[in-house]
Amino acid sequence: MQKLISYPISILYYLLFGILLCIFHPIQWICLNVFGYEAHKKSVGLLNFFLVRNTHILGTTYDFQNREFVPKDVPLIIVANHQSLYDIPAIIWFMRKWHPKFISKKELGKGIPSVSYNLRHGGSVLIDRKDPKQALAAIKVMAEYIEEHKRSTVIFPEGTRSKTGIPKKFSENGLKILHKYAPSAYIVPISINNSWKMSRFGQFPMGLGNRITFTIQEPFPIKGVPFEEVMQRTENAVISGIKN
Numbered sequence: 001m002q003k004l005i006s007y008p009i010s011i012l013y014y015l016l017f018g019i020l021l022c023i024f025h026p027i028q029w030i031c032l033n034v035f036g037y038e039a040h041k042k043s044v045g046l047l048n049f050f051l052v053r054n055t056h057i058l059g060t061t062y063d064f065q066n067r068e069f070v071p072k073d074v075p076l077i078i079v080a081n082h083q084s085l086y087d088i089p090a091i092i093w094f095m096r097k098w099h100p101k102f103i104s105k106k107e108l109g110k111g112i113p114s115v116s117y118n119l120r121h122g123g124s125v126l127i128d129r130k131d132p133k134q135a136l137a138a139i140k141v142m143a144e145y146i147e148e149h150k151r152s153t154v155i156f157p158e159g160t161r162s163k164t165g166i167p168k169k170f171s172e173n174g175l176k177i178l179h180k181y182a183p184s185a186y187i188v189p190i191s192i193n194n195s196w197k198m199s200r201f202g203q204f205p206m207g208l209g210n211r212i213t214f215t216i217q218e219p220f221p222i223k224g225v226p227f228e229e230v231m232q233r234t235e236n237a238v239i240s241g242i243k244n
Contacts, residue, residue, distance in 0.1 A: 002209075003201055005208065006201070006205035006206055006207070006208050007205045009058060009206070009208065013055070013057050013058055014204075020047065020051060020054065021047075021112070021114040021115065022113050022114075024047040024113075025117055028043050028044065028114060028117050031043040032121055040122060044092065044118050047118075048089040048090075048093040051093075052089050052090055052093050055086065058207070058209075059209035060198065060209075060211075061210075061211045062090055062094070062212050062214070063211065063213045063214070064090065064213075064214045065214065065216060066217075067094065067095070069219055070098060070216060070219060072098075073150055074150055074184060074186055075147050075150050075151065075152065075182050075184055076146070076151070076152035076186055076187075076188050077152070077182065077186070077187050077188065077222075078091070078098075078100060078154045078190060079155055079157060079175065079187060079189050079190070080154065080155075080156060080192055081158060081162065081191065081238055081242060082156035082161050082192070083161060083162050083193075083195035083196035084195040084196050084198050084199050085199075086195050086198045087192055088102070088154075090212065090214060091190075091214070098151065099149075099152055100154050101145070101146070101151060101152065101154070102119065102124040102125075102154050103124070103138070103139060103142060103155050104119050104125070104126055106126040106128050109126040123145060125141055127139070132173075135173075136173065136174075136177055139174050140181050143178045143180070143181035143185075144182070146182050152188070153178065155174050155175060155178065157170035157171050157172070157234075157235070163199070164196060165194070165196045165197075167238070167239055167242055170234075170235045175227075175234070183222065185221075186219045186220060187220055187221075187230060187234050189216070189219075189234050190215065190216050190217070191213075191214075191217060191237075191240065192212070192214055192242075193242060193243050195212050197210045198210055217238065217240065220233065
């Protein structure tokens with residue numbers, strides 16, 4: 001029954017989603033090229049505010065917990081499990097104070113209004129998952145960027161989305177580069193729950209009435225801590241908050 005009801009609601013959702021992306025594409029361009037980084041950041045934040053609010057049409061609600069735990073004025077490596085594309089607008093909006101940037105696959109860097117522009121010009125990096133050498137070099141650039149500017153990067157070590165909410169084994173390669181080249185960073189583990197239910201029927205129709213939770217586990221500094229310990233502590237922290 002939910003699937004049947006979702007068809008007309010999903011059509012409205014996707015219509016508004018597309019309109020928002022098309023409206024904010026020129027807004028981003030103007031903000032960045034006329035007013036600079038801070039204006040562009042605000043435009044991206046506003047876009048993702050509306051993208052998050054648009055999911056309310058589907059009955060989606062959000063609970064983003066423990067932001068008061070996150071340190072300020074230090075580089076951050078935000079590490080989360082990955083359940084759906086709907087993880088991303090919420091992280092951008094609710095973590096906007098910390099300037100989150102993403103390590104994204106190169107395919108997202110073209111063809112998507114607003115999204116592709118922000119990935120190419122907003123401080124994120126695009127990686128070719130078929131070219132490990134290029135991918136690791138791009139992540140090194142990201143690490144040096146957050147170290148210099150005291151901003152944050154978001155990494156999903158599972159490498160791909162979990163369609164059932166059950167976390168996949170974390171890959172260490174990207175996190176190892178960030179650990180090496182952003183030595184003053186703090187790890188911010190985030191456990192995401194119920195985002196996968198947005199796509200329980202696939203991309204269409206959408207799942208209805210989901211409460212998505214983002215739980216920030218205790219952040220910790222990586223300086224002087226062996227990578228193996230950082231990796232294990234991070235994965236344990238993220239998984240500890242996932243409920244299946």
